[in-house]
Amino acid sequence: MNEAFVQLVCPDCRKDWEAKPMDLPAPDAAFACPDCEAERPVAEFMRTDRDLEVLKEFEAV
């Protein structure tokens, strides 16, 4: 499996960044924005559906 990155964007402050799926919790777990500290499920930080799919696939392995 290739080492993938997922694109994240904060729904509150619009910060965008990328992260390795292995560094993120499960899609429905709480996650805090590193900038504004808004806490939301990880799934809400995924920029696109594709990013969410990558994260889900990673969690399923």
Ligand SMILES: [Zn+2]
């Ligand atoms: Zn934020």
